[in-house]
Amino acid sequence: MSSTSEVAIRPARRADVPAILALIRALAEYERLGHECQADAPSLEATLFGERPAAEVLIAEVDGDTAGFALFFHSYSTFLARPGLYLEDLFVQPRFRGHGVGRRLMAELARIALARGCGRFEWSVLDWNAPAIGFYRRLGAIGMDGWTVQRVSGEALRRLAGQAD
Template sequence: MTQQTRVSIRPARRDDVPVILALIRALAEYERLADQCRADAPSLEATLFGERPAAEVLIAEVGGAAAGFALFFHNYSTFLARPGLYLEDLFVQPEHRGLGVGRRLMAALARIAVARGCGRFEWSVLDWNAPAIGFYRRLGAIGMDGWTVQRVSGEALQRLAQDA
C-alpha cells in the first residue's frame, strides 16, 4: 500500500479541537505569522462546534495521523445569486507534503462546493508563497490580479463599529 492510498479526508469533530489548534499553530509558523496567532481551544470549540458554527474543517490523515487540514466557510456572490465556498486555511505538515494530501483536501472541498450548489470556490494565498501558488495553478486556479484583499481589524474595527 502506498502513502497516497492511505490518505483519508474526514470532517472534523469536536474532539479534534486540539489537533486543529496544533495545525493552525504550525500554519502560523510556516506563514511567519506566529506572533499574530491568537487561536485557543475554547475559542475554536465555540466557533467551530458551538450553537452557530462559523466555519467547517476537514482533517486529512495519513496512516491514522493528522497530516493537514482545510478550514472553510460559505460566502455569497450577488452577481451569481449563489453561495460560494471560501477556503480560509489549507495546511499540510511538511513530512506529508508530496503525498497528494493537499490535492485530496482541495478535491474534497470542490465536491462540497458542487454538492452545495456553490457558484465558486475561492481563497487567498500569500504572494511570497511560490510553492502554494504553483500548486493552485496546477489545480486550475486563476489568480484574481485585479483584486486586492482589504481588512479592518483590531482598533480600526472597533472605531468603525462606533461610527454613526
C-alpha cells in the same frame, strides 16, 4: 509516508480541537505570522462546534496520523446570486507534502462546493508563497489580478463601529 499509505479525508469532530489548534499554530509559523496567532482551544470549540458554527474543517489523515486540514465557510456572490465556498486555511504538515494530501483536501472541497450549489470556490494565498501558488495553478486556479484584500481589525474595527475607547 510510504507508497501504500492511506489518505483519508473526514469532517472534523469536537475531539479534533487540539489537533486543529496545533495545525493552525504550525500554519501561522510557516506563514511567518506566529506572533499574530491568538487561536485557543475554547475559542475554536465555540466557533467550530458551538450553537452557530462559523466555519467547518476537514481533517486529512495518513495511516491514522493527522496530516493536514482545510478550514472553510460559505460566502455569497451577488453577481451569481449563489453561495460560494471560501477556503480560509489549508495546511499539510511538511512530512506529508508531495504525496497528494493537499490535492485530496482541495478535491473534497470542490465536491462539497458542487454538492451545495456553490458558484465558486475561492481563497487567498500569500504572494511570496511560490510553492502554494504553483500547487493552486496546477489545480486550475487563476489569480484574481486587479483585486486586493482589504481588512479592518482591532482598534480600527472598533472605531468604525463607533465603539472606540
